Amino acid sequence: MRNVGSYTIKNELFETSGVFDTKILSLEEIINKLFNSKTIQSDCSFVDLFLFGLVDVCRKLFFSVQLYIEIVEMEEKHPGISIDHCFIDSYIEFLVSQKLIFYDYSDYLIDLKERHLIPVFLCPLTSRGKEVFMTLNKEKIFTENIYLDNAVNLSHQKFMQLKKYKKQYHDNMLQYISC
16 A cells, blocks of 8 residues: 555656756756767767757757757667667656746656657746757857757758758659649
């Protein structure tokens, strides 16, 4: 029988309202965690997902498993990497617990636990999230590190994939019309 006032019951009961028992980190600690939290299978880190996920003039953060896979493949230079679910879960918990994005954590838990899916999201950055980005920007990480070149490369690859898809779609439509 479970004790209603126990620690585990409290966590289960209020799980959908956010991540519990995490210390709110200082800006310096957040940035250290972004750089030092890496997946076991590759060199992909929280900072990779954060920086490559910035969209809408760096006001929002995008995440999908596909983004994770593309970053891992870009860094590892070989396809076929398996997904590190614990790493992805830790990343999303980190974003929510440190209040870097506006995200309904209960939606994440529903997708993860009931539907067995890793969600795709596009969330506005909070003031703390913007502060993290501005600090990284001031540190010149975009020009002195690999991120600028990789971001351009990733964007170019996406553009080429889109262009190829549009051409295939156009060709298929022409075939359909000519029949």
